């Protein structure tokens with residue numbers, strides 16, 4: 071069966087829902103597709119303490135957006151995975167349906183990178199994001215005693231989430247040095263990373279961590295003198311000189327084996343130690359999901375600061391394929407509010423291109439300003455070099471436009 | 476394992492239903508995922524691998540990795556991490572024979 075729309079939005083996270091609401095409220099015929107049974111994407115698991123307005127609860131915001139989408143009568147294709155986009159444009163769903171449209175928005179978000187560690191297939195080992203979903207959405211503890219492997223903004227945020235949920239977080243450790251762990255197993259790089267977090271304040275813990283990382287004593291003395299027992303942050307030990315080398319247990323996770331590493335992450339000769347846990351969370355960082363964009367023929371570029379491979383897009387978030395837009399984490403890893411504002415920008419641009427709004431340029435200008443403002447006020451920044459990454463992308467996008475001209 | 480009272484999110488306010496897992500009856504909350512309901516009952520093993528019959532549980536928790544495949548009311552390869560429970564749902568681990576239960 072074939073259905074025709076102005077805009078098909080792929081992904082009902084904050085970016086996709088933001089775009090659908092704006093475009094539909096201007097009168098565009100919009101369809102929204104998501105492979106999950108419940109709209110909201112990663113927004114659903116987020117809880118933040120905002121500097122001024124108190125607690126920000128993602129699930130509530132997601133339900134408000136869902137209600138708006140229902141009121142606007144936007145058809146939602148839930149539990150439908152998009153497997154391809156064909157010119158110009160047909161969006162293919164895994165249930166055999168095809169949605170035809172002039173415009174497509176790819177708002178598929180991000181996935182977690184995996185770091186394989188011996189024993190990681192045992193039940194009880196999970197990606198850090200799974201622990202957030204369990205604790206904050208499902209309201210079930212991922213474990214009673216949880217070890218976290220991998221230090222980054224997400225693992226720190228979720229460590230705090232777990233603590234709020236009453237979980238005993240036994241510590242944050244490094245992954246063992248292997249082909250997948252990269253900087254994450256290097257104590258020196260991790261100290262530098264910690265100090266780059268100081269300007270962020272997603273929660274009180276991160277703020278404190280940034281300050282610790284900046285403390286001259288820590289930086290100067292470097293990791294050589296990093297206390298062997300770790301540093302406690304809100305009661306959670308942060309180990310920058312210890313790696314989890316194996317996860318053991320009969321059928322399910324029972325213990326982790328820990329070894330001391332040198333300043334470059336190489337395993338030391340010191341004796342290994344075992345700690346009993348019932349859950350291990352691995353945090354390998356986030357990766358934009360861009361398969362659909364590249365399959366649709368959009369030019370992609372690699373920009374480390376934005377999370378890796380991303381489609382090239384212009385200042386209106388249109389890719390090199392005309393009519394195909396991107397928003398949210400598929401443009402680079404950032405927080406939910408930036409994603410939402412980007413979605414709204416796309417909704418505005420497309421409504422203008424269809425001819426549904428009178429004061430298009432003015433609305434677009436305002437929508438762009440909102441993206442910049444959200445970016446400036448963001449409580450969470452996933453990569454310290456985000457601004458650099460954005461500039462690189464803008465340069466590449468201008469070059470590409472000149473070439474296509 | 477349930478977080479009955481969360482300092483920010485408050486109390487859980489959901490309707491209780493019954494499910495069976497490998498033939499045993501368990502309580503669950505309407506709308507929660509199969510993986511969450513089983514974990515709340517202290518169950519982590521969702522299936523056994525094809526090769527070597529090793530136990531497996533959830534990994535990504537968001538529907539990407541397919542580590543959490545179970546059989547639900549006769550339908551194979553349902554992802555426990557994104558599928559909501561329903562009253563009287565019959566869930567079976569994938570990778571064990573039905574007559575072993």
Ligand SMILES: Cc1cc2nc3c(=O)[nH]c(=O)nc-3n(C[C@H](O)[C@H](O)[C@H](O)COP(=O)(O)OP(=O)(O)OC[C@H]3O[C@@H](n4cnc5c(N)ncnc54)[C@H](O)[C@@H]3O)c2cc1C
Nearest residue numbers: 081083084085105111112152178179199398399405406409
């Ligand atoms: C595990 C995890 C945890 C995170 N936690 C935080 C956090 O605590 N704080 C924070 O600020 N940021 C967090 N983020 C970053 C988060 O991605 C952004 O905050 C924001 O949610 C991005 O919005 P989005 O709309 O771009 O993508 P998402 O919210 O990821 O939404 C994308 C949607 O697209 C759907 N989708 C993907 N591919 C397809 C397909 N082929 N067919 C159909 N549907 C598809 C998905 O099901 C999903 O619903 C997290 C990210 C991940 C991966």
Ligand code: FES
Nearest residue numbers: 534536540541556
């Ligand atoms: S745990 Fe990855 S798909 Fe269910």
